Amino acid sequence: ADLSADAMKVKPTMELLLDRYLNEAFVHDWPGSNSQDNDKTDGGDEAVEEELTVAKVDSKPYDPYQHFSAVLMNTTQVEQGRNFLLKLHYTTDQEEGSTYFQRLLPQIKSANPVRRQGTAGTIRNVCLDKDSSYWLLNVVELSKYILYPLAGPEELDVDEKRGLHPDLWLEGPDKTREIDSTTRMYLVESILLLCSTGRKSRERLRLDRTYVILKWADMVEESEQVSECINECVQYLRRDEEGTEEGSSDAFVANAYKRIMAESTASKQVRGGGGDEEDGDYDEVD
Template identity: 30%
Template sequence: MPSELEELVGFIAHPTQQIRQIAIENLIPYATTQPEIFKTEQLTPIKHLKFLVRDDPEIAQHALDILINLTAEQDVLENVATDDRFLGIILGLVTDASEPNANLLSMLLANLAKWDGLKILAERKQTPPPALGSDPLVLNQLMDLFVKGADGSYNKHADYDYLAYLFADLAKHPEIRNFLTTRQDYDGVQPLNKIKVFTEHASDIRRKGVASTIKNVAFDIPTHPDFLAEDGINILPYLLLPIMGNETYDEDEMMDMLPDLQLLPPDKQRDRDATIIQTHVETLTLLTSTRAGRDLMRAVKVYPIIRETHARVEDEGVQEVCERLVNMLMRDEEETGREMGRIEGVVDDEDDKVVEV
């Protein structure tokens, strides 16, 4: 016999809007405390929740709140992520300039990226809204949403910050890394160049996701020359500026630093999130995998910046990765041996868990 909560779950499919709304609003807390009540009858309630994302905006909001939390459950995640029709619906909704729940849709997409099969977005296409001025490739549309969301110029209801977490998890896959470093035909820009500018953005979510995206792409050693080239991605200033504060350097050190890093204002602050600083230093360490990378970092005086970061950031994780990077930069190249052919290690999972609301 169904429990009272299970009976309440049944009302989210009621034909009367007011009843649906009352039922779904009261069920929101149970998505995290009793997720099993949504798994009855072979996940039928999940099917109903997916249908409701196109309901009245308030009902859709509650349905998305519940789905975002329920995708912490592996069986629900797979059910939602493998539903190609539903994926098409949320991709169509999130790109709509008038969609009031676009941020929640972005969060749901970020969660779905925990399913490895979402790398299919590397090839998926849909007609872009004229207002977006983008390309049929869905990834390009999501990237353009992310850029426009930074200043609210596309959808007044959304900043699309959580798409940074989507990009970070997708960048675990070679197909997505290739997309991020390839100039796109419709605008001639490498997508990674579109998002690197947000490493000092005000949003913690945006900065954290972008930092992890950059790090995950940096696991691909063949991209390193483009990462470091001034006429390529030119990533070093965007990794180093966030980890720098208002400390002063000897003149001979400062004059050899990258131009963007010289004569910083006295009120310059390093990133307040130690995990983001750690991610940037880990990315710098990945970029020392080649002799060219190490030589460039020595030439532009990365060591003094890491020295000051180590001294001023009282975080065990940050200090550990700083020491590892210093060891790479100070090593005797005559004893280095042959270059690394690939990087072993675990690709960065954004938070290693789903987003919850």
């Protein structure tokens, strides 16, 4: 029998599973997750209580779609899989498109280690696409997602914080570094792949202060393989580019932030009428 056009408009399996995977309603009881409130009942609905009891098998965290992260990681090993995640999708009220990959990135902060590892592996595979490196670093701002699990509780000085995304240091001593060495390896390999895509990518990573996070991570790294990969990244980030003077990579970052500070000061002076007036003492305002 011929199917009508409307009957054939069904969501493909991959998109359906991805939507389920990203839906917090399907995740219960992971420590630190926002979905724990879903388990609260008013005591009057026995059917709901029974359903939740059945869902929590052996009192273990219930996340039926957690292993889809491994499917995504395997899928993105090939170009077609990467294209699926990187394809721009538009809605009627959107001026700029978004991708499934961008929706996936927050999973790197998931309380579920299976999701974190799969997401890290997917990021690593997407970084294989050299043509997307500029978009990944400058539009998606991928470095902050890669570096977040590698950042730890160490206290950073003012110079080290300059240029770092606030998420990487605002948690202070409460920040915990990723405990799974495989996940850390995927993330460091992602940085290494981005470094290998060209000078512009390395300059972006330098401006994002990637070296600062890698330096502290390497000090406490227990895995020899991860440490070796970190050192390869550092060699890329710290070395001077071909055809430039000695110390040019450090000078590039320093000069870039000097320009940013100068532009910021000039902007304040324009808004403040040239900066001749001193800032008011707001402590005396009622």
